[in-house]
Amino acid sequence: MLHTIVDLSVRDVRFPTSLEQHGSDAMHTDPDYSAAYVVIETDCGLKGFGLTFTVGRGTEIVVCAVKALAALVVGKSLQGIVSDFRGFYRLLTSDGQLRWLGPEKGVIQLATAAVLNAVWDLWARAEGKPLWKLLTDMDPRQIISCIDFRYITDALTEEEALDILMKAKEGKQLREKEMLKEGYPAYTTSCAWLNYSDQRLEQLCTDALKSGWTKFKVKVGADLEDDIRRCRLIRQMIGPKNTLMIDANQRWDVAEAISWVSSLAEFKPLWIEEPTSPDDILGHAAISKALAPLGIGVASGEQCHNRVMFKQFLQASALQFVQIDSCRLGSVNENLAVLLMAHKFQVPVCPHAGGVGLCELVQHLILFDYICVSGSLSNRMCEYVDHLHEHFTSPVVIHDAHYMPPKDPGYSCEMLESSVQRHQYPEGDVWKQNTKK
Template sequence: MLHKITGLTVQDVRFPTSLEQHGSDAMHTDPDYSVAYVVIDTDCGLKGFGFTFTLGKGTEIVVCAVEAVAALVVGKSLQEIVSDFRGFYRLLTSDGQMRWISVLFQCFMFLNCRLIQLGPEKGVIHLAVAGVLNAVWDLWARAEGKPLWKLLVDMDPKQIVSCIDFRYITDALTEEEAVDILMKAQEGKQRREDHMLEEGYPAYTTSCAWLGYSDQLLKQLCTDALKSGWTKFKVKVGADLEDDIRRCRLIRQMIGPDNTLMIDANQRWDVAEAISWVSSLAEFKPLWIEEPTSPDDILGHAAISKALAPLGIGVASGEQCHNRVMFKQFLQASALQFVQIDSCRLGSVNENLAVLLMAHKFRVPVCPHAGGVGLCELVQHLILFDYIGVSASLSNRMCEYVDHLHEHFTSPVVIHDAHYMPPKDPGYSCEMLESSVQRHQYPEGDVWKLKTN
């Protein structure tokens, strides 16, 4: 079958996580985990599901951007897309008008005309592209009857490389180098796949120490996590130094000296402030400081990395890194010791593949950002492929896990002994329960009607 795409719909789906401070950090104090949820219909009845992640307000803007991109998708067949996936990716990211820095969208339904920051390959339009392409990849994996990670693992290296747009990154990674990396990873690939199927991919938890949680809740969650086998914990910091010292001391006492601790400032500080603040927390032996300053400040991250190296503290970032070009520069500048890809911030699987390959070339471990709503479901596929098909290493590698909202998915993540177990259902694990979509659709869903009444 050709699997011709006959329609594309998008819905604004929001979860009121701010009510209990889930997801709260120094910069995002009241997030409502949300998605622009995309469904692709085909002439043979097969559907593809995808989404892009937001924090509530503004999801309606991403919905408008998805609707603008939809015209480039509907009418094409799946075979037409995947046979020239690089070309299709560039079509979505290089529209001569939409890639400009800002566009006036006529969003009368939601916004009554509003100025929206767009591309090229960043901002709202890139989030929209990610949501649409996530649905395309889900459709492809379903058509092949495989989970996405297995679809990637089984691909020929040249086919994988053909999905990547190398424009702007050939000074860091060429097509030939990418093929060579993937060819070298063929050795031992089946053994690594078997290892993942048996033991899973190591994870760390962020669920214990959101900034808005009380000490009592923090202690209880740490106790429960330790009993469940967790050994790697991340703490939100950045609002108040004395409070950070107290909370980090509490967490370190709870988890003991041998377990791993990471800290995350969510872009709170200037460069000098970051160095000073993290130095004050060095006694608690954090493995990394995450997003210490503006996610766009490549040289600032490099300066922080250099200053904290003698303390044995690395720098991690990437969840708000716009595109492969920025990741290229972070790697070239030795500004990161841990690369954090995101399944919705970048332009879907295609662009994440480019970053995985660059990270491998620069010998920087990938530790994905997850959490949110559905991010764990998606990024598990990417990190499984990274280990099996690219890096062949678990050294200093782990994937974030947040224990929220998985019950709304038809194929939720499976965690066993603090490890992601490989998904078995065909697709990209994007499909949400229809009842959850309807109940949480904004603003018409029952959850939001009750909240406003």
């Protein structure tokens, strides 16, 4: 069947996570984890589900952008899309008028991600496979055909990308079996949101250690003395051998970042995440160079707009850890480009996954990266936050601090309809009862 798309709908779904300070950091002090949630319907009854992540106000703007893209999708057949996925990607990102709103960045790219995530979900469902398996079973040439290489061929050509995938075929089946048995290593951010009390932080760390977690991320950046105290508390709790990362969420100028992180060096963080503006490639490079003697890397990517910016981060040696995001970039298509570039530049990928649905989505991408691209787990791990998974029909499965590969067909995007209705903004019951609007 052709699976012709006959409808595309989008809803504004928000969860009042700010009430308990979940997700709080130095820049986003009161986030309400939210999503522009897309459903595409076909003439044969098969549906695809997709989303892009937001933190509350402004989700309605993304919803409008999704509606603006809908006319480019409705009427297309799934077969027609996937037979020229590069062309379809460019259709969405290069519309002669809509492109002016980006191009390929900001709200319009978030909307593109939501739509394309739903298309990938539809494709995986049509094939009866979880998305990671759909990708790993593809011929390398088909993978390449999904990627728009425009603007990045000075860093990675199609031929180089194909060579990477062909070389990774050796040992591929063994790595897939390894993932099915052991899962992909994860780290937790849930213990140390910025506005959590020390008592809550201590309890969450204690529980996490008992559950097998060995890698912990701490939010920093609001107050240096408070950061020193909290990092000392966390390091004392997790011990000297476990891994600690710190995340400033873009709070500092370049010189301030170098000075501030140097003051936290005694706690031996593996990386400082988003130390300055996510657009400041040369600033990240300066910070990376200054912190290298301290053994502290720089990580970023959750707000990196597109493959072109990632290209420049890698060319400038500005990142020691690449953090892809399944909803910031243009869905799977653009993330594939970044995974391949990161491998060429030998920079490990450690995805961002804090937020509603991001863990469900990005697990598929990192499994593909290990099985079909990097073949390495060295200095690699995927973020995990223990929030809101109960609202999905196929929630993530964590075992012994590892992501276990999803088994259900699709991209794990589908939310429970009851959850969507209750949390739809502003008419859902949760928001009718909540004075915080």
